[in-house]
Amino acid sequence: MTTAHESVRPTRMLFLGEQSLADGFRLIGFETLADPTPEAADQVFRDLSRNREKAFVILDDRLMRADCPNLKRVRREGGRVVVISVPPLSAPTLLASEVADRLTALFGAGAVPDGQPGHAGGAT
Known part of the structure; x- marks a missing residue:
């Protein structure tokens, strides 16, 4: 017998961005995609939407500012997928x-x- 609690999928934790940051996020349990192209990042957001998955996604600033239609759609929808950005290690905080x-x-x-x-x- 399956209860409602057993069928709930956990929230995914993902980091998409530069390799130097990806290593740290991997160590604390995030799924990582190091140095993805904007197209590869957009595919991740397309898959999250299609699969109706819950996720906490951290992007580097380069990807947050890239032209990724599925990222924009996920951010407009809100709720299931939370997206934040982090600056590069070598740059001033913006x-x-x-x-x-x-x-x-x-x-x-x-x-x-x-x-x-x-x-x-x-x-x-």
Whole structure:
């Protein structure tokens, strides 16, 4: 006899991005796809949608800003698939999200920290 609890699939944890970050995410239990093309990343989101899977996905900024139609659709839908981005290890912190974009549009470029000394949120 199968109970409702037994048929629920666990939330997948995925990282898609640069190899230097993928190693760390793999160590803490994430499925990883290192250095994927935007097309390969988009295929992951297409599969998540088609299979109606729940997932927590971390992308590097390069992929978050790439033209990936299925990523855009998943982000618009919300709910089942949560997507966040992380900056590259070698670059200053730049926030790449809809919230950061809206803050910049409302309050100007200084509203979102860019990791550079002398700017809002940066060291002075």
